[in-house]
Amino acid sequence: MRQFTAFVAGLSQQLDKLAGLCIAGVMMLVVANVLMRSIFSRPILGTYELVGLLTAMGVGLALANCAFKKGHIAVGFIVDRFTPRIQAIIDVFIYSVTMGFWFLVACEVAEYANNMAENGMVSSTTQIPIYPFIYLLALGILGLSLVLLLMFLNSISKALPGFSLARLPWQSEWQDNTRKASR
Protein backbone atom coordinates (compact mmCIF):
# COMPACT_ATOMS: atom_id res chain seq x y z
CA MET A 1 0.00 0.00 0.00
CA ARG A 2 2.84 2.35 0.83
CA GLN A 3 4.16 1.86 -2.68
CA PHE A 4 0.73 2.61 -4.11
CA THR A 5 0.50 5.84 -2.09
CA ALA A 6 3.95 6.92 -3.16
CA PHE A 7 3.10 6.07 -6.75
CA VAL A 8 -0.15 8.12 -6.74
CA ALA A 9 1.49 11.07 -4.96
CA GLY A 10 4.48 11.03 -7.32
CA LEU A 11 2.31 10.59 -10.42
CA SER A 12 -0.02 13.48 -9.53
CA GLN A 13 2.95 15.77 -8.83
CA GLN A 14 4.70 14.86 -12.07
CA LEU A 15 1.50 15.35 -14.06
CA ASP A 16 1.04 18.72 -12.36
CA LYS A 17 4.55 19.80 -13.37
CA LEU A 18 3.72 18.94 -16.98
CA ALA A 19 0.48 20.90 -16.62
CA GLY A 20 2.44 23.93 -15.38
CA LEU A 21 4.68 23.74 -18.43
CA CYS A 22 1.60 23.67 -20.68
CA ILE A 23 0.10 26.77 -19.01
CA ALA A 24 3.42 28.63 -19.20
CA GLY A 25 3.65 27.50 -22.84
CA VAL A 26 0.21 28.96 -23.57
CA MET A 27 1.22 32.32 -22.11
CA MET A 28 4.49 32.44 -24.08
CA LEU A 29 2.82 31.35 -27.32
CA VAL A 30 0.03 33.92 -27.04
CA VAL A 31 2.41 36.78 -26.16
CA ALA A 32 4.76 35.77 -29.00
CA ASN A 33 1.78 35.76 -31.37
CA VAL A 34 0.68 39.23 -30.20
CA LEU A 35 4.24 40.59 -30.67
CA MET A 36 4.66 38.97 -34.10
CA ARG A 37 1.27 40.28 -35.21
CA SER A 38 1.76 43.83 -33.95
CA ILE A 39 5.44 44.34 -34.82
CA PHE A 40 5.95 42.25 -37.96
CA SER A 41 2.31 41.82 -39.08
CA ARG A 42 3.01 38.08 -39.18
CA PRO A 43 0.97 36.13 -36.61
CA ILE A 44 2.10 32.63 -35.62
CA LEU A 45 0.14 30.13 -37.67
CA GLY A 46 -2.15 27.84 -35.67
CA THR A 47 -1.91 29.74 -32.38
CA TYR A 48 -5.66 29.40 -31.84
CA GLU A 49 -5.71 25.59 -32.06
CA LEU A 50 -2.37 25.09 -30.25
CA VAL A 51 -3.61 27.19 -27.32
CA GLY A 52 -6.74 25.01 -27.13
CA LEU A 53 -4.77 21.75 -27.22
CA LEU A 54 -2.15 22.94 -24.68
CA THR A 55 -4.91 24.16 -22.35
CA ALA A 56 -6.68 20.79 -22.60
CA MET A 57 -3.42 19.06 -21.61
CA GLY A 58 -2.67 21.59 -18.89
CA VAL A 59 -6.09 21.24 -17.27
CA GLY A 60 -6.35 17.48 -17.68
CA LEU A 61 -2.91 16.79 -16.22
CA ALA A 62 -3.55 19.08 -13.22
CA LEU A 63 -6.78 17.31 -12.17
CA ALA A 64 -5.10 14.59 -10.09
CA ASN A 65 -2.92 16.92 -8.02
CA CYS A 66 -5.85 19.28 -7.52
CA ALA A 67 -7.86 16.36 -6.05
CA PHE A 68 -4.85 15.16 -4.01
CA LYS A 69 -4.58 18.60 -2.41
CA LYS A 70 -8.37 18.74 -1.90
CA GLY A 71 -8.57 21.67 -4.31
CA HIS A 72 -12.04 20.84 -5.68
CA ILE A 73 -14.63 22.93 -3.82
CA ALA A 74 -17.07 21.00 -1.64
CA VAL A 75 -19.75 22.11 0.81
CA GLY A 76 -18.86 20.54 4.14
CA PHE A 77 -20.79 22.47 6.75
CA ILE A 78 -23.33 19.65 7.35
CA VAL A 79 -21.02 16.61 7.19
CA ASP A 80 -18.35 18.42 9.23
CA ARG A 81 -20.71 18.33 12.23
CA PHE A 82 -20.87 14.52 12.27
CA THR A 83 -18.46 12.25 14.17
CA PRO A 84 -15.26 11.32 12.30
CA ARG A 85 -16.56 7.77 11.80
CA ILE A 86 -19.85 8.89 10.21
CA GLN A 87 -17.89 11.31 8.05
CA ALA A 88 -15.64 8.46 6.93
CA ILE A 89 -18.66 6.25 6.08
CA ILE A 90 -20.12 9.06 3.94
CA ASP A 91 -16.70 9.52 2.33
CA VAL A 92 -16.54 5.80 1.47
CA PHE A 93 -19.77 6.20 -0.50
CA ILE A 94 -18.73 9.49 -2.17
CA TYR A 95 -15.24 8.29 -3.16
CA SER A 96 -16.45 4.90 -4.42
CA VAL A 97 -19.05 6.52 -6.68
CA THR A 98 -16.79 9.31 -7.99
CA MET A 99 -13.81 6.98 -8.45
CA GLY A 100 -15.89 4.63 -10.60
CA PHE A 101 -17.44 7.49 -12.54
CA TRP A 102 -14.15 9.21 -13.43
CA PHE A 103 -12.51 5.87 -14.28
CA LEU A 104 -15.28 5.18 -16.81
CA VAL A 105 -15.04 8.75 -18.14
CA ALA A 106 -11.25 8.30 -18.59
CA CYS A 107 -11.92 5.11 -20.60
CA GLU A 108 -14.53 6.93 -22.72
CA VAL A 109 -12.16 9.86 -23.42
CA ALA A 110 -9.43 7.36 -24.40
CA GLU A 111 -11.97 5.68 -26.73
CA TYR A 112 -12.74 9.11 -28.19
CA ALA A 113 -9.01 9.59 -28.85
CA ASN A 114 -8.88 6.11 -30.45
CA ASN A 115 -11.62 7.10 -32.87
CA MET A 116 -9.76 10.32 -33.69
CA ALA A 117 -6.58 8.34 -34.39
CA GLU A 118 -8.43 5.84 -36.60
CA ASN A 119 -10.16 8.62 -38.55
CA GLY A 120 -6.86 10.53 -38.91
CA MET A 121 -8.30 13.68 -37.37
CA VAL A 122 -5.86 16.61 -37.46
CA SER A 123 -6.05 20.30 -36.51
CA SER A 124 -7.36 22.51 -39.30
CA THR A 125 -4.43 24.94 -39.74
CA THR A 126 -1.24 23.18 -38.65
CA GLN A 127 -2.46 19.64 -39.47
CA ILE A 128 -1.22 18.34 -36.08
CA PRO A 129 -2.82 15.02 -35.00
CA ILE A 130 -5.21 15.77 -32.13
CA TYR A 131 -5.42 12.31 -30.56
CA PRO A 132 -2.11 12.40 -28.55
CA PHE A 133 -3.40 15.45 -26.65
CA ILE A 134 -6.69 13.68 -25.93
CA TYR A 135 -4.83 10.56 -24.72
CA LEU A 136 -2.93 12.78 -22.28
CA LEU A 137 -6.22 14.27 -21.14
CA ALA A 138 -7.52 10.72 -20.54
CA LEU A 139 -4.33 9.99 -18.57
CA GLY A 140 -5.03 13.04 -16.41
CA ILE A 141 -8.58 11.85 -15.67
CA LEU A 142 -7.22 8.36 -14.90
CA GLY A 143 -4.83 10.03 -12.43
CA LEU A 144 -7.84 11.72 -10.83
CA SER A 145 -9.60 8.37 -10.38
CA LEU A 146 -6.41 6.90 -8.85
CA VAL A 147 -6.30 9.73 -6.29
CA LEU A 148 -9.97 9.05 -5.51
CA LEU A 149 -9.14 5.33 -5.08
CA LEU A 150 -6.48 6.30 -2.55
CA MET A 151 -8.96 8.49 -0.69
CA PHE A 152 -11.52 5.67 -0.80
CA LEU A 153 -9.06 3.27 0.86
CA ASN A 154 -8.17 5.90 3.42
CA SER A 155 -11.87 6.43 4.24
CA ILE A 156 -12.42 2.67 4.65
CA SER A 157 -9.60 2.50 7.18
CA LYS A 158 -11.21 5.36 9.12
CA ALA A 159 -14.72 3.93 8.88
CA LEU A 160 -13.61 0.48 10.04
CA PRO A 161 -11.28 0.96 13.03
CA GLY A 162 -10.09 -2.66 12.91
CA PHE A 163 -9.19 -2.43 9.24
CA SER A 164 -5.50 -3.18 8.81
CA LEU A 165 -4.76 -0.19 6.55
CA ALA A 166 -5.15 2.11 9.56
CA ARG A 167 -2.00 0.72 11.10
CA LEU A 168 0.15 1.11 8.05
CA PRO A 169 2.61 3.98 8.22
CA TRP A 170 1.69 5.41 4.82
CA GLN A 171 -1.68 6.51 6.09
CA SER A 172 -0.51 8.94 8.74
CA GLU A 173 2.06 10.28 6.30
CA TRP A 174 -0.62 10.79 3.67
CA GLN A 175 -2.95 12.42 6.19
CA ASP A 176 -0.17 14.82 7.19
CA ASN A 177 0.36 15.71 3.55
CA THR A 178 -3.30 16.40 2.91
CA ARG A 179 -3.60 18.39 6.13
CA LYS A 180 -0.64 20.54 5.10
CA ALA A 181 -2.12 20.95 1.62
CA SER A 182 -5.52 21.96 2.94
CA ARG A 183 -3.92 24.73 5.01
Add this chain to the structure above:
Amino acid sequence: MSPLLTACIGIALFFALLFMRMPIAYAMALVGFIGFACLTSISTAFSMVAKQIVNTFSSYSLSVIAMFVWMGFLAYYSGIGSRLYLFAYRLIGHLPGGLAIATQAACAVFGAICGSNTATAATMGAIALPEMQKYQYDDSLATASVAAGGVLGVLIPPSVVFIVYGMATEQSIGKLFMAGILPGILLMLAYMLTIYILTSRNTELGPAGPRASWSERIAALKGGLGEVLVIFGLSIGGLFKGWFTPTEAGAVGAAGVLLVALMGKNLNWESLQKSLWDTTRTTAMIMLMIAGAMIFGRFMAISRLPFELASWAGGLDFPPYLIMAIILLIYLLLGCFIDALALVLLTIPIFYPVVVNTLGYDPIWFGVVVVMIVAMGVITPPVGMNVYIIKGVVPDIPLEVIFKGIWPFLIALVVCVIILMIFPQIALLLPDAFYH
Protein backbone atom coordinates in the same frame (compact mmCIF):
# COMPACT_ATOMS: atom_id res chain seq x y z
CA MET B 1 -40.82 9.01 -16.12
CA SER B 2 -41.44 12.42 -17.69
CA PRO B 3 -38.41 14.58 -18.56
CA LEU B 4 -39.57 17.34 -16.20
CA LEU B 5 -39.89 14.96 -13.26
CA THR B 6 -36.46 13.52 -14.09
CA ALA B 7 -35.04 17.07 -14.01
CA CYS B 8 -36.62 17.77 -10.60
CA ILE B 9 -35.28 14.49 -9.17
CA GLY B 10 -31.89 15.31 -10.69
CA ILE B 11 -31.79 18.72 -8.95
CA ALA B 12 -32.79 17.08 -5.63
CA LEU B 13 -30.07 14.43 -6.08
CA PHE B 14 -27.52 17.15 -6.87
CA PHE B 15 -28.26 18.97 -3.62
CA ALA B 16 -28.20 15.68 -1.66
CA LEU B 17 -24.73 14.84 -3.02
CA LEU B 18 -23.58 18.43 -2.52
CA PHE B 19 -24.51 18.38 1.16
CA MET B 20 -22.80 14.99 1.51
CA ARG B 21 -19.55 16.88 0.77
CA MET B 22 -19.15 15.64 -2.80
CA PRO B 23 -17.09 18.24 -4.72
CA ILE B 24 -19.44 20.50 -6.70
CA ALA B 25 -17.82 19.71 -10.06
CA TYR B 26 -18.15 15.94 -9.53
CA ALA B 27 -21.78 16.28 -8.39
CA MET B 28 -22.79 18.36 -11.43
CA ALA B 29 -21.06 15.97 -13.86
CA LEU B 30 -22.41 12.83 -12.18
CA VAL B 31 -26.02 14.03 -11.91
CA GLY B 32 -25.88 15.45 -15.45
CA PHE B 33 -24.64 12.06 -16.69
CA ILE B 34 -27.28 10.05 -14.77
CA GLY B 35 -30.10 12.36 -15.88
CA PHE B 36 -28.96 12.34 -19.51
CA ALA B 37 -28.66 8.54 -19.37
CA CYS B 38 -32.22 8.26 -18.00
CA LEU B 39 -33.59 10.36 -20.85
CA THR B 40 -31.45 8.80 -23.62
CA SER B 41 -29.15 5.80 -23.02
CA ILE B 42 -26.01 5.05 -20.99
CA SER B 43 -23.76 4.88 -24.05
CA THR B 44 -25.10 8.20 -25.41
CA ALA B 45 -24.60 9.79 -21.99
CA PHE B 46 -20.97 8.57 -21.75
CA SER B 47 -20.29 9.84 -25.25
CA MET B 48 -21.82 13.23 -24.34
CA VAL B 49 -19.71 13.48 -21.15
CA ALA B 50 -16.46 12.68 -23.02
CA LYS B 51 -17.21 15.22 -25.76
CA GLN B 52 -18.17 17.93 -23.28
CA ILE B 53 -14.97 17.42 -21.30
CA VAL B 54 -12.77 17.47 -24.40
CA ASN B 55 -14.57 20.51 -25.85
CA THR B 56 -14.49 22.46 -22.57
CA PHE B 57 -10.85 21.76 -21.75
CA SER B 58 -9.66 22.48 -25.29
CA SER B 59 -11.69 25.68 -25.69
CA TYR B 60 -9.54 28.63 -26.77
CA SER B 61 -12.05 30.99 -25.19
CA LEU B 62 -11.77 29.30 -21.79
CA SER B 63 -7.95 29.39 -21.83
CA VAL B 64 -8.41 33.02 -20.69
CA ILE B 65 -9.14 31.69 -17.19
CA ALA B 66 -5.66 30.18 -16.75
CA MET B 67 -4.07 33.43 -17.93
CA PHE B 68 -5.93 35.75 -15.57
CA VAL B 69 -5.53 33.29 -12.68
CA TRP B 70 -1.75 33.22 -13.23
CA MET B 71 -1.70 37.02 -13.48
CA GLY B 72 -3.35 37.18 -10.04
CA PHE B 73 -0.99 34.66 -8.44
CA LEU B 74 2.06 36.41 -9.91
CA ALA B 75 0.81 39.68 -8.39
CA TYR B 76 0.27 37.87 -5.08
CA TYR B 77 3.71 36.26 -4.91
CA SER B 78 5.58 39.32 -6.19
CA GLY B 79 4.27 41.52 -3.36
CA ILE B 80 2.48 44.10 -5.50
CA GLY B 81 -0.40 43.94 -3.00
CA SER B 82 1.79 45.00 -0.07
CA ARG B 83 3.17 47.97 -2.00
CA LEU B 84 -0.35 49.06 -2.98
CA TYR B 85 -1.42 48.89 0.64
CA LEU B 86 1.60 50.91 1.73
CA PHE B 87 0.61 53.74 -0.60
CA ALA B 88 -3.05 53.78 0.54
CA TYR B 89 -1.93 53.50 4.16
CA ARG B 90 0.41 56.50 3.92
CA LEU B 91 -2.27 58.53 2.17
CA ILE B 92 -5.20 58.05 4.56
CA GLY B 93 -3.91 55.91 7.44
CA HIS B 94 -3.89 58.92 9.81
CA LEU B 95 -7.72 59.27 9.71
CA PRO B 96 -9.96 57.41 12.19
CA GLY B 97 -10.64 54.07 10.53
CA GLY B 98 -8.08 55.13 7.93
CA LEU B 99 -6.30 51.77 7.78
CA ALA B 100 -9.58 49.95 7.07
CA ILE B 101 -10.51 52.59 4.46
CA ALA B 102 -7.05 52.24 2.91
CA THR B 103 -7.61 48.47 2.76
CA GLN B 104 -10.71 49.01 0.60
CA ALA B 105 -8.77 51.20 -1.82
CA ALA B 106 -5.94 48.66 -1.97
CA CYS B 107 -8.44 45.79 -2.50
CA ALA B 108 -10.06 47.68 -5.39
CA VAL B 109 -6.74 48.43 -7.10
CA PHE B 110 -5.43 44.90 -6.47
CA GLY B 111 -8.70 43.64 -7.98
CA ALA B 112 -7.63 45.40 -11.19
CA ILE B 113 -4.91 42.78 -11.70
CA CYS B 114 -6.46 39.85 -9.89
CA GLY B 115 -9.80 38.28 -10.77
CA SER B 116 -10.50 36.37 -7.59
CA ASN B 117 -12.18 37.47 -4.36
CA THR B 118 -10.37 34.80 -2.34
CA ALA B 119 -6.92 35.82 -3.64
CA THR B 120 -7.72 39.49 -2.94
CA ALA B 121 -8.91 38.71 0.61
CA ALA B 122 -5.91 36.43 1.28
CA THR B 123 -3.42 39.01 -0.02
CA MET B 124 -4.89 41.98 1.81
CA GLY B 125 -5.57 39.94 4.94
CA ALA B 126 -1.92 38.97 5.25
CA ILE B 127 -0.80 42.58 4.68
CA ALA B 128 -3.43 44.78 6.33
CA LEU B 129 -4.45 42.77 9.41
CA PRO B 130 -1.07 42.92 11.21
CA GLU B 131 -1.04 46.71 10.69
CA MET B 132 -4.59 47.13 11.99
CA GLN B 133 -3.81 44.92 15.00
CA LYS B 134 -0.72 47.04 15.66
CA TYR B 135 -2.87 50.16 15.89
CA GLN B 136 -5.41 48.34 18.07
CA TYR B 137 -8.27 48.26 15.63
CA ASP B 138 -11.33 46.39 16.78
CA ASP B 139 -10.90 42.74 15.70
CA SER B 140 -14.38 42.59 14.25
CA LEU B 141 -13.99 45.71 12.09
CA ALA B 142 -10.46 44.83 10.96
CA THR B 143 -11.20 41.26 9.86
CA ALA B 144 -14.64 41.97 8.38
CA SER B 145 -13.36 44.95 6.36
CA VAL B 146 -10.75 42.75 4.67
CA ALA B 147 -13.18 39.85 4.06
CA ALA B 148 -15.74 42.26 2.55
CA GLY B 149 -13.05 44.11 0.56
CA GLY B 150 -12.23 40.84 -1.20
CA VAL B 151 -15.59 41.08 -2.98
CA LEU B 152 -14.19 44.06 -4.92
CA GLY B 153 -11.82 41.62 -6.65
CA VAL B 154 -14.81 39.94 -8.36
CA LEU B 155 -16.44 43.14 -9.59
CA ILE B 156 -13.43 45.10 -10.80
CA PRO B 157 -11.99 43.58 -13.97
CA PRO B 158 -10.47 41.12 -14.64
CA SER B 159 -12.98 38.82 -12.98
CA VAL B 160 -13.16 35.05 -13.36
CA VAL B 161 -16.89 35.02 -12.51
CA PHE B 162 -17.60 37.54 -15.30
CA ILE B 163 -15.58 35.41 -17.74
CA VAL B 164 -17.61 32.33 -16.83
CA TYR B 165 -20.90 34.25 -17.03
CA GLY B 166 -19.86 35.60 -20.45
CA MET B 167 -19.02 32.09 -21.70
CA ALA B 168 -22.27 30.60 -20.40
CA THR B 169 -24.47 33.32 -21.92
CA GLU B 170 -22.39 34.18 -25.03
CA GLN B 171 -22.05 37.79 -23.90
CA SER B 172 -18.96 39.93 -24.59
CA ILE B 173 -16.39 39.56 -21.80
CA GLY B 174 -15.07 43.05 -22.61
CA LYS B 175 -18.55 44.53 -22.06
CA LEU B 176 -18.99 42.61 -18.82
CA PHE B 177 -15.59 43.74 -17.54
CA MET B 178 -16.46 47.32 -18.38
CA ALA B 179 -19.88 47.02 -16.75
CA GLY B 180 -18.25 45.92 -13.50
CA ILE B 181 -16.05 49.02 -13.09
CA LEU B 182 -18.60 51.60 -11.86
CA PRO B 183 -20.50 49.19 -9.56
CA GLY B 184 -17.09 48.13 -8.18
CA ILE B 185 -16.17 51.76 -7.44
CA LEU B 186 -19.65 52.33 -5.97
CA LEU B 187 -19.20 49.36 -3.65
CA MET B 188 -15.74 50.54 -2.63
CA LEU B 189 -17.15 53.98 -1.74
CA ALA B 190 -20.04 52.35 0.14
CA TYR B 191 -17.59 50.27 2.18
CA MET B 192 -15.48 53.37 2.92
CA LEU B 193 -18.57 55.29 4.03
CA THR B 194 -19.59 52.37 6.25
CA ILE B 195 -16.19 52.35 7.95
CA TYR B 196 -16.25 56.14 8.29
CA ILE B 197 -19.70 56.08 9.95
CA LEU B 198 -18.75 53.22 12.29
CA THR B 199 -15.47 54.80 13.40
CA SER B 200 -16.99 58.29 13.70
CA ARG B 201 -19.57 56.95 16.13
CA ASN B 202 -16.97 54.98 18.11
CA THR B 203 -13.37 56.09 17.56
CA GLU B 204 -12.05 53.12 19.54
CA LEU B 205 -13.09 50.82 16.71
CA GLY B 206 -10.38 52.24 14.44
CA PRO B 207 -7.87 54.58 16.10
CA ALA B 208 -5.92 56.85 13.78
CA GLY B 209 -2.47 55.73 12.62
CA PRO B 210 0.60 57.98 12.24
CA ARG B 211 0.49 60.75 9.60
CA ALA B 212 2.96 60.25 6.73
CA SER B 213 4.79 63.15 5.11
CA TRP B 214 4.12 64.02 1.47
CA SER B 215 7.60 62.81 0.47
CA GLU B 216 6.79 59.42 2.05
CA ARG B 217 3.49 59.31 0.17
CA ILE B 218 5.13 60.09 -3.17
CA ALA B 219 7.83 57.50 -2.48
CA ALA B 220 5.13 54.86 -1.84
CA LEU B 221 3.38 55.85 -5.08
CA LYS B 222 6.39 54.66 -7.06
CA GLY B 223 6.31 51.23 -5.51
CA GLY B 224 3.03 49.75 -6.75
CA LEU B 225 0.37 51.98 -8.22
CA GLY B 226 2.36 52.85 -11.34
CA GLU B 227 2.98 49.17 -12.12
CA VAL B 228 -0.67 48.28 -11.68
CA LEU B 229 -1.84 51.16 -13.87
CA VAL B 230 0.55 50.19 -16.68
CA ILE B 231 -0.42 46.49 -16.55
CA PHE B 232 -4.14 47.23 -16.23
CA GLY B 233 -3.95 49.79 -19.05
CA LEU B 234 -2.11 47.42 -21.37
CA SER B 235 -4.09 44.27 -20.62
CA ILE B 236 -7.67 45.37 -19.89
CA GLY B 237 -7.31 48.61 -21.92
CA GLY B 238 -6.15 46.52 -24.89
CA LEU B 239 -9.19 44.28 -24.46
CA PHE B 240 -11.57 47.27 -24.32
CA LYS B 241 -9.96 48.84 -27.38
CA GLY B 242 -10.31 45.59 -29.32
CA TRP B 243 -6.56 45.04 -29.73
CA PHE B 244 -6.63 41.73 -27.88
CA THR B 245 -8.94 38.78 -27.42
CA PRO B 246 -9.64 38.05 -23.73
CA THR B 247 -7.04 35.24 -23.76
CA GLU B 248 -4.45 37.60 -25.24
CA ALA B 249 -5.32 40.27 -22.66
CA GLY B 250 -4.79 37.70 -19.88
CA ALA B 251 -1.51 36.44 -21.36
CA VAL B 252 -0.18 39.99 -21.87
CA GLY B 253 -1.24 40.87 -18.30
CA ALA B 254 0.47 37.78 -16.85
CA ALA B 255 3.60 38.47 -18.90
CA GLY B 256 3.48 42.13 -17.77
CA VAL B 257 3.28 41.24 -14.06
CA LEU B 258 6.04 38.65 -14.53
CA LEU B 259 8.26 41.18 -16.28
CA VAL B 260 7.66 43.91 -13.68
CA ALA B 261 8.28 41.44 -10.84
CA LEU B 262 11.49 40.11 -12.38
CA MET B 263 12.80 43.61 -13.15
CA GLY B 264 12.06 44.74 -9.61
CA LYS B 265 13.66 41.51 -8.27
CA ASN B 266 10.43 40.78 -6.40
CA LEU B 267 10.03 37.23 -7.64
CA ASN B 268 12.49 34.37 -7.17
CA TRP B 269 12.45 30.95 -8.84
CA GLU B 270 10.61 29.36 -5.92
CA SER B 271 7.83 31.98 -5.92
CA LEU B 272 7.49 31.69 -9.69
CA GLN B 273 7.04 27.91 -9.38
CA LYS B 274 4.53 28.35 -6.55
CA SER B 275 2.53 30.81 -8.64
CA LEU B 276 2.45 28.29 -11.49
CA TRP B 277 1.38 25.31 -9.29
CA ASP B 278 -1.33 27.41 -7.65
CA THR B 279 -2.48 28.40 -11.14
CA THR B 280 -2.69 24.79 -12.39
CA ARG B 281 -4.64 23.76 -9.27
CA THR B 282 -7.07 26.69 -9.44
CA THR B 283 -7.53 26.39 -13.21
CA ALA B 284 -8.18 22.63 -12.97
CA MET B 285 -10.76 23.29 -10.25
CA ILE B 286 -12.55 25.99 -12.28
CA MET B 287 -12.42 24.13 -15.61
CA LEU B 288 -13.72 20.88 -14.13
CA MET B 289 -16.54 22.88 -12.56
CA ILE B 290 -17.33 24.42 -15.97
CA ALA B 291 -17.24 20.99 -17.63
CA GLY B 292 -19.53 19.64 -14.89
CA ALA B 293 -21.92 22.56 -15.39
CA MET B 294 -21.92 21.98 -19.17
CA ILE B 295 -22.85 18.32 -18.62
CA PHE B 296 -25.52 19.32 -16.11
CA GLY B 297 -26.73 21.98 -18.57
CA ARG B 298 -27.12 19.37 -21.33
CA PHE B 299 -29.30 17.29 -19.01
CA MET B 300 -31.38 20.36 -18.14
CA ALA B 301 -31.73 21.27 -21.83
CA ILE B 302 -33.08 17.88 -22.93
CA SER B 303 -35.41 17.80 -19.93
CA ARG B 304 -36.82 21.15 -21.20
CA LEU B 305 -37.02 22.45 -17.64
CA PRO B 306 -35.51 25.91 -18.42
CA PHE B 307 -37.92 26.43 -21.33
CA GLU B 308 -40.95 25.31 -19.33
CA LEU B 309 -39.85 27.55 -16.45
CA ALA B 310 -39.40 30.50 -18.83
CA SER B 311 -42.86 30.05 -20.39
CA TRP B 312 -44.42 29.56 -16.92
CA ALA B 313 -42.78 32.78 -15.62
CA GLY B 314 -43.89 34.59 -18.79
CA GLY B 315 -47.50 33.57 -18.17
CA LEU B 316 -47.53 34.78 -14.57
CA ASP B 317 -49.64 37.81 -13.81
CA PHE B 318 -46.85 39.44 -11.77
CA PRO B 319 -44.86 42.54 -12.69
CA PRO B 320 -41.40 41.62 -14.07
CA TYR B 321 -39.57 43.30 -11.19
CA LEU B 322 -41.34 41.01 -8.70
CA ILE B 323 -40.27 37.88 -10.60
CA MET B 324 -36.77 39.36 -10.81
CA ALA B 325 -36.79 40.00 -7.05
CA ILE B 326 -37.82 36.36 -6.40
CA ILE B 327 -35.01 35.10 -8.65
CA LEU B 328 -32.47 37.31 -6.85
CA LEU B 329 -33.75 36.07 -3.50
CA ILE B 330 -33.14 32.49 -4.67
CA TYR B 331 -29.60 33.52 -5.65
CA LEU B 332 -29.09 35.12 -2.25
CA LEU B 333 -30.25 32.01 -0.38
CA LEU B 334 -28.29 29.57 -2.55
CA GLY B 335 -25.26 31.87 -2.39
CA CYS B 336 -25.04 31.26 1.34
CA PHE B 337 -24.32 27.56 0.66
CA ILE B 338 -22.79 27.29 -2.81
CA ASP B 339 -19.60 28.79 -4.20
CA ALA B 340 -20.17 31.91 -6.37
CA LEU B 341 -18.70 30.42 -9.54
CA ALA B 342 -20.56 27.13 -9.17
CA LEU B 343 -23.81 28.95 -8.49
CA VAL B 344 -23.49 31.06 -11.64
CA LEU B 345 -22.70 27.98 -13.72
CA LEU B 346 -25.50 25.96 -12.22
CA THR B 347 -28.30 28.52 -12.37
CA ILE B 348 -27.61 30.50 -15.53
CA PRO B 349 -29.02 27.82 -17.88
CA ILE B 350 -32.21 27.85 -15.78
CA PHE B 351 -32.76 31.55 -14.98
CA TYR B 352 -31.08 33.34 -17.90
CA PRO B 353 -33.85 32.53 -20.46
CA VAL B 354 -36.47 33.71 -17.95
CA VAL B 355 -34.76 37.01 -17.11
CA VAL B 356 -33.46 37.98 -20.54
CA ASN B 357 -35.83 36.37 -23.07
CA THR B 358 -39.09 36.43 -21.11
CA LEU B 359 -38.77 39.45 -18.80
CA GLY B 360 -36.59 41.44 -21.22
CA TYR B 361 -33.84 42.57 -18.83
CA ASP B 362 -30.41 43.53 -20.17
CA PRO B 363 -28.05 40.49 -20.07
CA ILE B 364 -24.99 42.59 -19.15
CA TRP B 365 -26.82 44.32 -16.29
CA PHE B 366 -28.18 40.96 -15.10
CA GLY B 367 -24.60 39.61 -15.08
CA VAL B 368 -23.41 42.44 -12.83
CA VAL B 369 -26.37 42.06 -10.45
CA VAL B 370 -25.91 38.27 -10.25
CA VAL B 371 -22.20 38.65 -9.54
CA MET B 372 -22.93 41.13 -6.74
CA ILE B 373 -25.60 38.88 -5.24
CA VAL B 374 -23.54 35.70 -5.34
CA ALA B 375 -20.59 37.69 -3.98
CA MET B 376 -22.64 38.23 -0.83
CA GLY B 377 -22.34 34.48 -0.30
CA VAL B 378 -18.58 34.72 0.22
CA ILE B 379 -19.09 36.81 3.36
CA THR B 380 -22.31 35.31 4.79
CA PRO B 381 -22.59 32.30 7.12
CA PRO B 382 -22.42 29.31 7.02
CA VAL B 383 -20.07 28.93 4.01
CA GLY B 384 -18.59 32.49 3.66
CA MET B 385 -15.34 31.55 1.91
CA ASN B 386 -13.63 34.92 2.49
CA VAL B 387 -14.36 34.77 6.21
CA TYR B 388 -12.65 31.37 6.45
CA ILE B 389 -9.66 32.72 4.55
CA ILE B 390 -9.33 35.62 7.00
CA LYS B 391 -9.75 33.16 9.86
CA GLY B 392 -6.77 31.27 8.38
CA VAL B 393 -4.69 34.47 8.46
CA VAL B 394 -5.62 35.27 12.09
CA PRO B 395 -6.45 31.89 13.71
CA ASP B 396 -6.76 33.39 17.22
CA ILE B 397 -9.84 35.49 16.29
CA PRO B 398 -13.08 33.42 16.54
CA LEU B 399 -15.27 33.08 13.46
CA GLU B 400 -18.21 34.63 15.32
CA VAL B 401 -16.22 37.86 15.82
CA ILE B 402 -15.55 38.11 12.07
CA PHE B 403 -19.16 37.31 11.10
CA LYS B 404 -20.37 39.89 13.66
CA GLY B 405 -18.38 42.59 11.91
CA ILE B 406 -19.66 41.55 8.46
CA TRP B 407 -23.21 42.89 8.94
CA PRO B 408 -22.56 46.60 8.21
CA PHE B 409 -20.65 45.62 5.05
CA LEU B 410 -23.41 43.26 3.99
CA ILE B 411 -25.94 46.08 4.38
CA ALA B 412 -23.70 48.31 2.22
CA LEU B 413 -23.59 45.56 -0.42
CA VAL B 414 -27.40 45.16 -0.36
CA VAL B 415 -27.82 48.95 -0.69
CA CYS B 416 -25.50 48.91 -3.73
CA VAL B 417 -27.54 46.11 -5.36
CA ILE B 418 -30.76 48.08 -4.78
CA ILE B 419 -29.17 51.22 -6.27
CA LEU B 420 -28.02 49.15 -9.25
CA MET B 421 -31.53 47.76 -9.74
CA ILE B 422 -33.07 51.24 -9.65
CA PHE B 423 -30.33 52.78 -11.81
CA PRO B 424 -29.15 50.10 -14.27
CA GLN B 425 -27.24 52.87 -16.10
CA ILE B 426 -24.50 52.57 -13.46
CA ALA B 427 -23.55 49.23 -14.97
CA LEU B 428 -24.48 50.00 -18.58
CA LEU B 429 -23.05 53.51 -18.92
CA LEU B 430 -19.47 52.50 -19.77
CA PRO B 431 -20.25 49.55 -22.09
CA ASP B 432 -22.86 51.60 -23.95
CA ALA B 433 -20.55 54.59 -24.34
CA PHE B 434 -17.56 52.50 -25.37
CA TYR B 435 -19.16 49.96 -27.67
CA HIS B 436 -21.50 52.30 -29.58
